Amino acid sequence: MSLSKGFQPLYKQVYDLLTERLVEGYWKPSEPLPSEMALAAELGVSQGTVRKALNHMVAENLLERRQGKGTYVAEHTQESSLFRFFRLREPQGESMIPETEVLGSSRRAPTKEERKKLGLEGKTQVVELLRVRYLNGEPAIVEKVIQPLSVFPDIDKQTELPNALYILYQEKYGISIVSVKDELHATALPKEYAKQLGLPAGSPVLMVERQSINIDGRVVECSQAYCSTENFVYAVHLK
Amino acid sequence: MSLSKGFQPLYKQVYDLLTERLVEGYWKPSEPLPSEMALAAELGVSQGTVRKALNHMVAENLLERRQGKGTYVAEHTQESSLFRFFRLREPQGESMIPETEVLGSSRRAPTKEERKKLGLEGKTQVVELLRVRYLNGEPAIVEKVIQPLSVFPDIDKQTELPNALYILYQEKYGISIVSVKDELHATALPKEYAKQLGLPAGSPVLMVERQSINIDGRVVECSQAYCSTENFVYAVHLK
């Protein structure tokens, strides 16, 4: 197959085509892609052009390359997902892995706000999942996660939820979270969460509203987390 | 001049050398670098190798390239600095430009904490600068900035401080802030800042502790900001 001539650079066309295949699930996470030479031959371009497209995808965490072996679809592991998107840690400290306890979940119609954030139309229902996350054994976060059933069918029927939901999304639903948008407020801890966080109601807490974005650019999940920052901080390195 | 053979890839050696020149101020912000061909000839490598190094530096916001014109040292403008590092905005909103009022500044010895954060040794003094920043005319941030005099000699003698300090750092001191590390807490608004923010003492506010990092990797400034998140959020897109 040859690429039709277009207005965009060849490597960009190759990038778009390969990303499209990834989105469609043509290759599954941790699977190898064809070699650079094979792709170049298939698409009728030079190896260098394929390489430029592949390197672009690596920079976006869509692929991994291993010298002497091949190019692989990036896999969300417990470490990689949590390290990238879980920002709470000790001041001046390293990444930490939280433990998680699920408090419950329920189906309901989305609020207007949620419909907007998730780009929902029609009468799709959502699942509201309530979790507490612990750092060093202390409760640090109470989190409400909103999952559209149109994106995650019957996700509330899952018997076992992994510590990192993104792994479940990828393995069971073919959803790869590539970026998140966070908005942070300081607020007074609501009474209903006081027990779970072990803080008095009204204590200043960090509220993190997150939108999680799939490889195809859609917002597929949103969440609202109340974080105790008595002993922890939300750390971010802006480059 | 030819590059000595080493263990690192050529393009990395070129990258290191060009970055070193940038750090030393061999080229000033907004000045053009020699053309790719000229650099390639000077360093005894091919144009492609120089290009790879330059593109790497562009990706790090150290350089800008303009087709048909040349490659330029990146300049911190009001827009680019503030857009990149100023994270406070309206919920779901666009970037905003704050207005700034300086409340005062003083010289003193650094605290132990500040010495550690800024990597200070000996008996260097620091300047403590107090500012209020306004969004849409409302006071949104009270900020304490710590500037080592060893890095910024006589900075407290500046008659006019720009809205974006990073521009002053670059123009007057050759300091280019390339990244910042933020740590966020929720806390109760201290009494001494209540008036400036127009909130009751004890209100939940967002506290942002920032370390600003120079092109050479050193932390050259740190700050502590109390942000009202009644009407604004700290927004960040993690990729």
Place this chain on the structure above:
DNA sequence: CAGTGGTCTAGACCACCTT
């Protein structure tokens, strides 16, 4: 028009991995 960066190609050699 000449000079610059941007794209694309083809080929060589290297380092790493598997068989």
Place this chain on the structure above:
DNA sequence: AGGTGGTCTAGACCACTGC
């Protein structure tokens, strides 16, 4: 040994800029 990605080179052509 043969396949993979990683580096480096040389050369062609294009698009944009300024004289």
